[in-house]
Amino acid sequence: MLIETHAHLDYPEFVNDLDDVLRRAKDAGVTRIITIGTSVESSRHAIDLAEKHPAVFAAIGVHPTFVEEAQDDVITPLRELAKNPRVVAIGETGLDYHRLPSEQVAKEEQVQVMSALRTETDEEIEAQIRDGAYKSKQASLFQQQLDLAVELGLNVVIHQRDAWEETLKIIGLYTGNLRGVFHCFGGSLEQANEVLGLGHLVSFTGIVTFKNGGAVRKVAAQIPLWKFMVETDCPYLAPVPFRGKRSEPAHTRIVAETIAAAREIPLEEVAEATTETADKFFQFNRI
Ligand SMILES: [Zn+2]
Numbered sequence: 001m002l003i004e005t006h007a008h009l010d011y012p013e014f015v016n017d018l019d020d021v022l023r024r025a026k027d028a029g030v031t032r033i034i035t036i037g038t039s040v041e042s043s044r045h046a047i048d049l050a051e052k053h054p055a056v057f058a059a060i061g062v063h064p065t066f067v068e069e070a071q072d073d074v075i076t077p078l079r080e081l082a083k084n085p086r087v088v089a090i091g092e093t094g095l096d097y098h099r100l101p102s103e104q105v106a107k108e109e110q111v112q113v114m115s116a117l118r119t120e121t122d123e124e125i126e127a128q129i130r131d132g133a134y135k136s137k138q139a140s141l142f143q144q145q146l147d148l149a150v151e152l153g154l155n156v157v158i159h160q161r162d163a164w165e166e167t168l169k170i171i172g173l174y175t176g177n178l179r180g181v182f183h184c185f186g187g188s189l190e191q192a193n194e195v196l197g198l199g200h201l202v203s204f205t206g207i208v209t210f211k212n213g214g215a216v217r218k219v220a221a222q223i224p225l226w227k228f229m230v231e232t233d234c235p236y237l238a239p240v241p242f243r244g245k246r247s248e249p250a251h252t253r254i255v256a257e258t259i260a261a262a263r264e265i266p267l268e269e270v271a272e273a274t275t276e277t278a279d280k281f282f283q284f285n286r287i
């Protein structure tokens with residue numbers, strides 16, 4: 001028995017064969033799936049799916065890379081949506097500095113970037129201002145969603161990419177008031193211990209199966225068995241041997257098997273521990 005703690009079942013990749021996807025998950029021993037909202041609209045869709053399929057539950061939130069399209073007030077609709085008993089967490093929310101506006105401009109002007117003697121173009125200066133605005137919008141929506149989670153007594157699914165320090169700074173303001181899971185964890189053992197020490201959890205994706213995933217596989221082997229969960233982040237990050245293809249919740253089993261092998265323990269032990277951890281972290285059957 002496994003719980004897939006991070007799927008994007010509302011994405012168009014699953015529109016044609018969701019019933020088959022859910023059947024394969026069940027056959028693989030994945031008894032529950034949390035589908036994660038990335039915008040207000042996507043969160044609404046996640047709840048629809050959770051209402052339709054008994055194995056599916058929803059997390060609702062606005063993803064940091066979707067903040068520019070977001071309406072001014074996302075909290076009022078999210079608060080309303082959270083009333084639905086199929087909602088088990090807030091998220092995913094967080095910070096993602098992987099693709100800043102200035103990088104796009106730099107890419108377009110790569111030729112000039114190569115030359116040593118040059119001043120910044122107006123376009124680049126403008127892009128840096130846009131970077132600042134983008135980052136502060138992400139931070140603002142992150143904090144608003146953390147506040148909402150505290151208000152509602154729900155835990156949080158945290159997305160962090162290339163923004164570790166800034167994410168920790170914000171989440172540090174909430175220590176003791178809420179718990180989060182740093183999903184798709186790809187950091188060092190020190191970073192894992194840092195968030196575990198603050199009372200949070202981490203979760204691992206198919207990256208643990210990758211050839212170049214040795215470092216994160218090691219982290220998954222070394223942290224306490226009761227401090228992590230498993231996920232796919234499907235449709236992305238399909239584990240080996242499906243790498244590059246669409247991922248799906250059934251692959252949670254491969255993630256768990258890989259971690260069990262790295263820890264040199266039976267799959268059942270990883271399944272039992274991660275399921276119990278997810279059971280406690282997410283508020284299933286809340287009414
Ligand atoms: Zn994410």
Ligand SMILES: [Zn+2]
Nearest residue numbers: 006036092233
């Ligand atoms: Zn995600």
